[in-house]
Amino acid sequence: MTYSIADRVVRPPRTARSGAADRSAGDGRWVPFLVFLLPMGVALACVLPGIGHRQLWRDEHDTWWASSIRYADLGLLIQHVDVVVAPFYALMHAWTALAGTSPAALRLPQGLAMAVSAGLLGLLGRQLFTPRTGLVAGLLFALVPTVTRYGHEARPYAFAVLFSLLATLLLLRALERPTLKGWALYTSAITLTGLSHLVALCVVAVHAVAVLRARRGGDHVAHWAFGCAVVMGTSAVVPMIAKGSEQAGRIAWHNATVRDLTTYPMELFGTWFSGAVVMGLGVVGLLTAGRKAVVVPAVWAVLPPVLAFLTSDLFHLFQPRYLLFTVPAWLLLAAAGAVRCADALLAGRTGRLRRVAGGVLVTGAVAGFAFQVLPALATARQDLPGEPDFAAAGRIVTVGQRPGDGIVYNGDFGVRKAMAYELRESARPKDVLMKLTPQQTGWYAADECDVPADCLVGRRRLWLVSTAAGSTRSGMSASTGAALAGRFTVVHTKRLHNLTVQLLERRNR
Incomplete structure (x- = not known):
């Protein structure tokens, strides 16, 4: 019996499908909507209030200036500086023409991007683990103080989070059910990730790990499709990378030290409490959840900051806001750890009672986390302490x-x-x-x-x-x-x- 490459793309070997995908196949139709809409709603409730109260700071003034001048003047500006955020400036130029330049108007796209990211993280957690894990990950993401902090900032970091999440979700779905449309969507998401922030392209290395596992599982087409997608997806940002390397001197003031490494958890998550809880539960999830499921978030959480730190003297990119796109990976691991802890506490129970009790435990843990970070969420809406009035x-x-x-x-x-x-x-x-x-x-x-x-x-x-x-x-x-x-x-x-x-x-x- 013979079959074409097209048949192989449409019907991949059974071993290439993830176990999580099989488990989610029996979900009711309402489950994907719940794991997307509930975290997004909570994120909107956290991010949108007070979005225009905090004064713009110096980097946001750059955004306002670049989005207010003529396109010809913007072209001259990016010849000298900030070419790597030129796509963001072009987007904001069009947005401010419609919405104005008040602090709230400048920040609203970023706030909405963070809210959609919370929903996408819920779907990604469902894809990798279970719907309950995805829901917990999305809710925790909505409550992390830096999500509100950078959802209140007219800079591209929220879009880097959004598109890196979207690219990862589309890749996993393309590996599960390969189609030309699926790989085309993934290619577009890679392009958008690079255009939002070049550092976020580190997520492609994470995707390579997922593709390698799929190939070992029997899918002999995925790596070719992935290679083509990466080449085509990154081709649009190659000129930006080349020009940006000439302008790297603007951030050359920042050389990472060991102290930057020790404060990284606090700066990435907004408080020492949130950093300790998320990373602590993340380690639990890494050690107790299924190895196949944790590989992608584990590499995603660790590889980009390690690369940025080791190359900081050359590229000066070890700054937590540049690495904000790794927060979802930590939250996937943390959610898996929280669910595992709840299951361990209820090991002697069975049936519906166990599911209900587990849900209560996890809900209580998320509510406790929310209570502890509420003061930090309020602080994230205030003026930055070092900025002039x-x-x-x-x-x-x-x-x-x-x-x-x-x-x-x-x-x-x-x-x-x-x-x-x-x-x-x-x-x-x-x-x-x-x-x-x-x-x-x-x-x-x-x-x-x-x-x-x-x-x-x-x-x-x-x-x-x-x-x-x-x-x-x-x-x-x-x-x-x-x-x-x-x-x-x-x-x-x-x-x-x-x-x-x-x-x-x-x-x-």
Whole structure:
């Protein structure tokens, strides 16, 4: 008897199918909807409240700036910096044209991405383990403080989580029931993963492990389909990778140390409690759940941070927010460990009573976790502690300005860009020292006057916004400081969190 390759793709050998898939075959039709919708609903309840309350911080100001300038100016910007997040900027450019640029509008796509990720994690847990494990994993994901933290951030990390989850789920389903459509969807998901954040492409190495196991199980086609999918899926991001390697100097300040490794669990999950619980249960799941089921989440949880740490001196990528896409893997292991613990406690019981009691135990554990992390969820909605209070500075300038006022800036934290955001909806004072705009320079920063005294001619009042520690003019160029000191006097000073606003008036001659 002979059969074609197409027949083999449609009907793979029985041994290539996962045991978890067989166990889930008897689920009622409502089960997939439950394991998707319930975690997504809880995630929405955790992430959406207060999504616009926290001030934007410096990286989010970059997102606003890049999504507000013309596409031509955006093209010039990514020639110099941030080409690796250019797809995200293009997406946000289109989004802000429809939704506006308020903090809530800028963050809503990320909040929704986190909510959908919770549902996808539920489905992935069902695929790898059981529906109950998937449901627990999705619920725990919704409650992790960093899910709310980065669901409240106008940066691409939530999309990296979303698309890495989607790619993994599509791969497992393509291995279970191979079709051309299934592999095409997986290829698209790989592309989206790379476009969301290059580091998230580490998940492809995890997928290779799953494909290798399928081949050992008798599927002799999967590795060819997988190879084609990876080549086609990553081809769209190769130019971005090449250009991004030239711009790596922007994050070269971060060289990982042993201290970064020791604080990694807390920073990845948001608190020491959540990190200890998730990783502790994850180890239990790793040791007690079926070996075939835990291989994918185990490699997913460990391989990317290990690679990032070992290569940190070269690529500088060991930062927890870059590795946020590994959180679902830990939660899969933790959920498997929690379910195993519940089953062990009820080992003497059988039948429906055992299932009900096990459900009560697991539900109680999730509720206890939720109770413990509630304060951290509230903290995730607050202003970042080290960031200046630019919102208050914007209100001061907006209320106190007069026609003809000018404004000057000093310090770090992208003060000019941040104040441009806070004053975006008002007729803000003229930036008197700016010679070339950021659009003209192709950076986030502007070029200032060569002779500051000449640029201050004709100004009666100036606002000085400074993030410098100590004196408001610390770190200012000598020529700018001399021009201000010789021609203006301070008439009002307002000190805010990590920020000072001064009103200067020209001296009478």
